Amino acid sequence: xxxxxxxxxxxxxxxxxxxxxxxxxxxxxxxxLKTKHGLSVSEYxxxxxxSEAPERRLRMAELAEHASQSRSRLSHTCSRLESKGLVFxxxxxxxxxxxYAHLTDEGFDALDRAARDHVETVxxxxxxxxxxxxLAAIGRAFTAVNKRIGEAG
Amino acid sequence: xxxxxxxxxxxxxxxxxxxxxxxxxxxxxxxxLKTKHGLSVSEYxxxxxxSEAPERRLRMAELAEHASQSRSRLSHTCSRLESKGLVFxxxxxxxxxxxYAHLTDEGFDALDRAARDHVETVxxxxxxxxxxxxLAAIGRAFTAVNKRIGEAG
DNA sequence: GAACACCTGTTGAAGATTCAACTAATTCTG
DNA sequence: CAGAATTAGTTGAATCTTCAACAGGTGTTC
Numbered sequence: 001x002x003x004x005x006x007x008x009x010x011x012x013x014x015x016x017x018x019x020x021x022x023x024x025x026x027x028x029x030x031x032x033l034k035t036k037h038g039l040s041v042s043e044y045x046x047x048x049x050x051s052e053a054p055e056r057r058l059r060m061a062e063l064a065e066h067a068s069q070s071r072s073r074l075s076h077t078c079s080r081l082e083s084k085g086l087v088f089x090x091x092x093x094x095x096x097x098x099x100y101a102h103l104t105d106e107g108f109d110a111l112d113r114a115a116r117d118h119v120e121t122v123x124x125x126x127x128x129x130x131x132x133x134x135l136a137a138i139g140r141a142f143t144a145v146n147k148r149i150g151e152a153g
Numbered sequence: 154x155x156x157x158x159x160x161x162x163x164x165x166x167x168x169x170x171x172x173x174x175x176x177x178x179x180x181x182x183x184x185x186l187k188t189k190h191g192l193s194v195s196e197y198x199x200x201x202x203x204s205e206a207p208e209r210r211l212r213m214a215e216l217a218e219h220a221s222q223s224r225s226r227l228s229h230t231c232s233r234l235e236s237k238g239l240v241f242x243x244x245x246x247x248x249x250x251x252x253y254a255h256l257t258d259e260g261f262d263a264l265d266r267a268a269r270d271h272v273e274t275v276x277x278x279x280x281x282x283x284x285x286x287x288l289a290a291i292g293r294a295f296t297a298v299n300k301r302i303g304e305a306g
Numbered sequence: 307g308a309a310c311a312c313c314t315g316t317t318g319a320a321g322a323t324t325c326a327a328c329t330a331a332t333t334c335t336g
Numbered sequence: 337c338a339g340a341a342t343t344a345g346t347t348g349a350a351t352c353t354t355c356a357a358c359a360g361g362t363g364t365t366c
Contacts, residue, residue: 004269011280014292019198021295022175023221024302040322045172060345068176073323075346080322097331097344116157127164129301130294137290139167141283142174148282149177193352213315226353228316233352250314250361 025125032121037114042069043081044118047111050087050103057102059092086110178278185274190267195222196234197271200264203240203256210255212245239263 007015030041039047049066050056058066064074078101081087086107092098103111127135160168183194192200202219203209211219217227231254234240239260245251256264280288 004272005276006272007275007280010292011288014288014295015275015280017292017295017299018175020221021298021302022171022179025298026175027221028302042322061343068173068180070324071345072325072347076322079346092344095332095344097329099345119157119159122160122168123158125301125305126298127160127168129297131290134290134294135164135167137284137287138294139163139170141287141291142167142170144282145174145178145279146170148278149174149181152278195352214313223354224315225317225355229352232316245314248314248362252315 028125029118029121033114033118036117037110039110039114042067042073043077044111044114045069046074046077046081046101047086047103047107048115050101051108051111055102056108057100060089060099060101063101081107181278182271182274186267186271189270190263192263192267195220195226196230197264197267198222199227199230199234199254200239200256200260201268203254204261204264208255209261210253213242213252213254216254234260 026041033039033041033044045067046063046069049063050058060071060074060078064071067074069077078087078089082089086104088102088104089099090102092100130138179194186192186194186197198220199216199222202216203211213227213231214224217224220227222230231240231242235242239257241255241257242252243255245253283291
C-alpha cells in the first residue's frame with residue numbers, strides 16, 4: 001500500500017480552521033435558537049424549507065432532501081414539531097403511500113420570530129466578519145462540494 | 154421592534170451552500186470513517202489531538218477544548234474509546250482533580266490506519282475539487298469565525 | 307484555618323439520531 | 337394480470353449527545 005497524499009501545511013491549516021469553525025458555529029447557532037425559541041437548527045431548517053414551498057407543504061422525501069436529513073430522522077423530528085403544533089402531516093391524494101408535511105400558521109409565526117433573531121446571530125458570527133470576496137469563495141467551494149457529493153451518492 | 158437586516162440574495166445563496174455542504178460533507182466523512190474503521194469523526198478528532206500532544210496525552214479539559222466538545226461528551230466518548238483499548242485515563246500528580254487521557258499504541262495504530270483513508274476522502278470531496286485560492290479564503294474566514302466565537306464565549 | 311467560591315471531571319436520565327426491520331403502495335416485467 | 341422489485345414513510349431499539357446534579361480538590365479571603 002502506497003503512501004497517501006497527505007495535506008501540505010497550508011491545506012491542513014485551512015481544513016482544520018474550517019472543521020473547528022463550522023462545529024463551533026453550528027453549536028453556537030443551535031444553542032442560540034434553542035434558548036431563545038426552543039428550536040434546534042435542524043427543526044428550524046425544516047420550518048424554513050416548508051415556508052418556502054408552494055402552499056407551505058412538501059412531501060416527506062423532498063423535505064428530507066432539502067433539509068439534508070435522513071427520512072427516519074425527519075419522521076422523528078416531524079413528530080416532535082407536530083406535537084408542538086408547528087407542523088401537521090396529511091395524506092397525498094395521488095400517491096397513497098405519500099405524506100405531506102404542512103407548515104401551520106403557528107409554525108409560520110414561530111419561524112418568523114426565530115428568523116429575526118437567527119439572522120442577526122448569523123451576521124454577528126459569520127457574514128459580517130468575513131470579507132465579501134471570501135464569502136463568495138465559500139459559496140463557490142461548497143457549491144462544488146455539494147455537486148461532488150451529489151455525483152457520488 | 155425594528156426590521157432585521159436580512160441577508161441579500163448573494164449572501165443567502167453562499168450561506169446556504171455552506172450550511173448544506175458542511176452538513177453533507179461531515180455526514181459523508183462520518184459514514185466513511187465508521188464503515189471502514191469503526192470510528193466516528195469526533196472519536197477520530199480525539200485520537201488526532203492526543204497523537205499530536207507531547208507524550209500523547211492531554212488533560213480532559215484541554216482535550217475537550219481542542220476537539221470542540223463539551224466535557225461531558227468527552228467523558229462519555231473517552232469511556233467508549235477506553236473500552237476499545239484506544240485510550241486510557243490516568244490521574245494527574247500535580248492536581249488530584251485532574252485526569253490525563255493517554256493514547257495507547259493500539260490507538261495510535263488505529264489512527265494511523267484511519268488517517269490514510271480519511272485524507273483521501275477529504276481530498277476527494279473537498280481539497281482537490283476546490284480552487285486553492287478559495288481554500289485560502291475558507292481558511293481566513295473560519296479563522297475569523299473561531300476568533301469571534303472565542304471573544305464572545 | 308474555616309468558610310467560601312470556583313474548578314475538574316463524572317454520572318444518570320432525558321432527549322435526539324442512527325440503524326435495521328417493517329407495512330403498505332406503486333411500478334416494472336414477463 | 338400475477339409476481340417481483342422499488343419506493344414512501346414509520347417504528348423501536350441501540351447508540352450518542354445534552355443537561356443538570358454531583359463528589360471531590362484547589363484557592364482565596366478574612
